[in-house]
Amino acid sequence: MSTSSSIHTSKAPADARAKSPDAVSSGTIPLRPVKLPLWIRSGTPTSIWLKISVFVFILAFWEVAARLGWSDDLWISSPAEIWSALVTMTMSGELFVNVVASLYRVGIGFLIGAGIGLFLGLLLGWSKRLEDLLLPVVNALYPLPKLAILPLLVFWFGIGEGSKVALIALGTFFYVCLNTFTGCRIIEPALIKVAAMYKASPLQLWRFVLLPSALPMIMTGMKLAAGYALALVVAAEMIAAQNGLGRMVLLAGQFLQTDKLMAGVLMFGALGVGFYALIDWMESKLAPWRQ
Amino acid sequence: MKLVAENIYKSFAGRNRSDSVTALDGVSVAVSEREFVCLLGPSGCGKSTLLHILAGLEFPTEGRAFYSGTSGSLQPSTSMVFQQLALYPWMSIIENVAFPLRLAGVGKAERRQRAAALLTKMQLQGFEERFPRELSGGMQQRVAIARALITDPQFMLMDEPFGALDAQTRVLLQEELLRIWESIQNAIVFVTHSIEEALLLADRIYIFSARPGTIREEVQVTLPRPRTQSIRKLPEFGAMYERIWDVLRVEVERSVNIQ
Numbered sequence: 001m002s003t004s005s006s007i008h009t010s011k012a013p014a015d016a017r018a019k020s021p022d023a024v025s026s027g028t029i030p031l032r033p034v035k036l037p038l039w040i041r042s043g044t045p046t047s048i049w050l051k052i053s054v055f056v057f058i059l060a061f062w063e064v065a066a067r068l069g070w071s072d073d074l075w076i077s078s079p080a081e082i083w084s085a086l087v088t089m090t091m092s093g094e095l096f097v098n099v100v101a102s103l104y105r106v107g108i109g110f111l112i113g114a115g116i117g118l119f120l121g122l123l124l125g126w127s128k129r130l131e132d133l134l135l136p137v138v139n140a141l142y143p144l145p146k147l148a149i150l151p152l153l154v155f156w157f158g159i160g161e162g163s164k165v166a167l168i169a170l171g172t173f174f175y176v177c178l179n180t181f182t183g184c185r186i187i188e189p190a191l192i193k194v195a196a197m198y199k200a201s202p203l204q205l206w207r208f209v210l211l212p213s214a215l216p217m218i219m220t221g222m223k224l225a226a227g228y229a230l231a232l233v234v235a236a237e238m239i240a241a242q243n244g245l246g247r248m249v250l251l252a253g254q255f256l257q258t259d260k261l262m263a264g265v266l267m268f269g270a271l272g273v274g275f276y277a278l279i280d281w282m283e284s285k286l287a288p289w290r291q
Numbered sequence: 292m293k294l295v296a297e298n299i300y301k302s303f304a305g306r307n308r309s310d311s312v313t314a315l316d317g318v319s320v321a322v323s324e325r326e327f328v329c330l331l332g333p334s335g336c337g338k339s340t341l342l343h344i345l346a347g348l349e350f351p352t353e354g355r356a357f358y359s360g361t362s363g364s365l366q367p368s369t370s371m372v373f374q375q376l377a378l379y380p381w382m383s384i385i386e387n388v389a390f391p392l393r394l395a396g397v398g399k400a401e402r403r404q405r406a407a408a409l410l411t412k413m414q415l416q417g418f419e420e421r422f423p424r425e426l427s428g429g430m431q432q433r434v435a436i437a438r439a440l441i442t443d444p445q446f447m448l449m450d451e452p453f454g455a456l457d458a459q460t461r462v463l464l465q466e467e468l469l470r471i472w473e474s475i476q477n478a479i480v481f482v483t484h485s486i487e488e489a490l491l492l493a494d495r496i497y498i499f500s501a502r503p504g505t506i507r508e509e510v511q512v513t514l515p516r517p518r519t520q521s522i523r524k525l526p527e528f529g530a531m532y533e534r535i536w537d538v539l540r541v542e543v544e545r546s547v548n549i550q
Contacts, residue, residue, distance in 0.1 A: 190377035193348055197371055198391040198442070208390070212381040289381045289422045 077259040082266060085259035099267060101244040102237065105161065106229050109168025114222060117176030125184020125214065126206055138177060146171045147235055154240065164236040171232045172225040179221025183214030216290065219283040226275040230268060292360045292367060294322045294345060294446050294478065300353035301340055313503035314340045320497055320506070324445065325476045329489035331539070332499025333546035338482045339374070341504070342448050345480060346371045370444040372452045376435045378423040385410065385419040388437045409437045429460040436468070440475070449481045453488070465491055466519055473517055486535050490528060491518060498538050501546035508538050
């Protein structure tokens with residue numbers, strides 16, 4: 001601080017000081033540095049070890065609390081108990097069967113819903129006329145609670161896999177469709193004009209301009225849909241299913257197997273993270289210009 | 292052959308019938324082959340709108356735009372450099388430049404070879420596989436010009452292409468544009484609000500009035516070619532600058548009062 005103020009005074013041109021009546025050599029006012037609110041956006045990155053240690057600390061505290069008997073095994077299981085439940089279920093093959101059943105429903109439902117959503121979203125974004133005619137229909141159906149439709153879907157597609165896959169496809173559809181449509185609409189108009197000047201066909205416009213421009217929004221829609229699809233599969237499996245992670249968690253609850261219940265929830269979390277990472281990876285492959 | 296706009300009147304509908312805006316009010320321009328024409332005027336005077344009409348991207352409310360003196364029924368080729376550059380962020384530089392050829396169905400090998408040759412001419416060799424956002428503003432501008440040139444257009448329309456650049460880069464690109472134009476000799480219609488830029492580049496300048504746009508004056512630029520920035524030192528340059536500024540000043544003052 002003192003150095004900077006001394007630099008200011010010593011660098012002031014002598015003739016200016018002589019001419020200006022204000023700049024008589026009476027006193028100096030030190031320059032006060034502005035305090036930036038650095039806690040909002042600190043320049044130094046937080047160390048990965050510090051981040052990990054937060055998790056470690058929570059797990060350790062949780063385990064110790066359970067060992068010391070601060071909590072009841074029935075209310076909440078300790079990390080070690082959940083881990084051993086996971087190991088047991090893995091060894092018996094129970095976990096695998098249920099994970100595969102849930103993944104199958106989410107996977108097929110997601111592919112169908114995202115596929116139709118992508119197609120219709122691009123169609124709506126491509127033609128103003130179709131937007132005027134069909135978007136109100138999509139918007140009217142979007143707020144309907146999907147779970148409330150499950151009984152109807154059971155009528156249509158049976159109590160088996162069909163109704164669950166349909167439910168997930170329906171949930172996925174709206175997120176992907178509406179985000180794809182928005183992605184087409186927020187395009188810079190000049191990008192369309194360039195293609196139009198060189199007489200792009202409707203198909204070329206769609207392939208080279210609309211689709212890549214909408215891609216980031218499409219991916220955002222898919223991420224939102226992935227989370228929602230997992231929530232829907234849990235609910236559907238709890239309502240009517242012979243297997244699946246949701247069914248497993250429900251049964252564990254009914255038999256008061258807290259460790260198994262929490263292991264199931266943990267597995268759902270892992271599936272969600274994996275699903276997200278997969279879409280992120282897809283985005284990095286499909287949209288390399290964004291890195 | 293000429294690119295002609297005749298008695299163009301253009302109004303844009305507002306929210307109500309009463310607040311429609313007249314952008315152009317009876318404007319006529321004609322651009323001959325191999326001619327460099329500047330449309331000079333205060334901002335909001337409709338010169339960009341006229342350029343879009345010449346490109347076929349906007350339609351005049353009254354009047355017409357056409358090619359005259361054409362031989363045969365083949366549509367002469369026109370290309371445009373947009374103010375916002377409008378490079379595709381998802382295409383590499385060479386893909387951006389080759390894009391008009393791709394739309395026309397030119398094979399991959401040929402279009403890449405032609406684009407690469409043009410990029411070399413624009414001093415962009417080595418950047419073929421980069422994405423636009425990795426390039427500086429001046430380089431992006433060169434890519435946009437290269438894309439407009441790849442179809443060998445008879446008319447190239449440029450909408451304030453150097454407006455967003457810093458003064459030094461702008462000077463370099465102006466000279467580069469002149470160098471390229473002198474080597475290929477197509478017609479250029481160039482929109483600008485800088486008198487110096489218009490004098491440096493143009494054979495002929497149309498001076499626009501404030502909105503609604505009309506042509507206040509048409510100036511023949513008699514400065515010798517080939518030109519570089521050093522023509523600023525010629526006494527004729529100063530004289531023409533003063534003459535144009537006398538006309539333009541009134542219009543700029545009016546346009547400031549409109550807004």
